[in-house]
Amino acid sequence: MRLGVMGGTFDPIHHGHLVAASEVQSLLDLDEVVFVPTGQPWQKSEREVAPAEHRYLMTVIATASNPRFTVSRVDIDRPGPTYTLDTLTDLRDQRPDAELFFITGADALAQIVSWKGVDKLWDLAQFIGVTRPGYELSGSGLPAERVVLKEVPAMAISSTDVRERVRYGHPVWYLVPDGVVQYIGKHSLYRPGGTDPRADI
Ligand code: ATP
Numbered sequence: 001m002r003l004g005v006m007g008g009t010f011d012p013i014h015h016g017h018l019v020a021a022s023e024v025q026s027l028l029d030l031d032e033v034v035f036v037p038t039g040q041p042w043q044k045s046e047r048e049v050a051p052a053e054h055r056y057l058m059t060v061i062a063t064a065s066n067p068r069f070t071v072s073r074v075d076i077d078r079p080g081p082t083y084t085l086d087t088l089t090d091l092r093d094q095r096p097d098a099e100l101f102f103i104t105g106a107d108a109l110a111q112i113v114s115w116k117g118v119d120k121l122w123d124l125a126q127f128i129g130v131t132r133p134g135y136e137l138s139g140s141g142l143p144a145e146r147v148v149l150k151e152v153p154a155m156a157i158s159s160t161d162v163r164e165r166v167r168y169g170h171p172v173w174y175l176v177p178d179g180v181v182q183y184i185g186k187h188s189l190y191r192p193g194g195t196d197p198r199a200d201i
């Protein structure tokens, strides 16, 4: 079984994530793509990240209609910061028969070399780097046989931009799935002082 792994903060999930996952699923004939929302993201500790349970539920809502998409709690249920090495190790333990394909955007790809246990990562998964508007997709410094580069439809969307838009009352329709727009509104996410403190809804 060929299993795509789409890791991310998903704060919130948007159509850039979904298009990238869908395109790679098709290009590589993956049986499934599992979305893995991070726990406490170690690279983003300088800013407040929405509670993991909200990010997880928005990811479930966004992926529910695609029979090949699933969501894993493996990172949000593990205490402490999320490292991709732990994500892939846990997924391999859970799915020993699966061949893993880790999908990552051009911006995150450039940072891989700084990740914990980078040498061990190549044994756990094939890395798929996807194009992202505004970032250069180059595998420099990464082992060419371990990173496959793929062009995906350009979606100039970021979670940062979505959060800013919500904060300033600008629309996010069509940038994120309808259910995610409604979830953000229902829980007053990304509004100053508005974040629902009940992470365990
Ligand atoms: P933030 O602005 O908070 O960093 P983000 O939009 O970059 O959010 P992440 O959750 O950080 O989203 O990204 C998860 C993964 O999805 C990363 O590998 C990232 O490169 C990739 N990705 C995010 N947005 C896009 C996009 N528009 N096109 C292609 N890949 C994307």
Ligand code: MG
Pocket: none
């Ligand atoms: Mg990002």
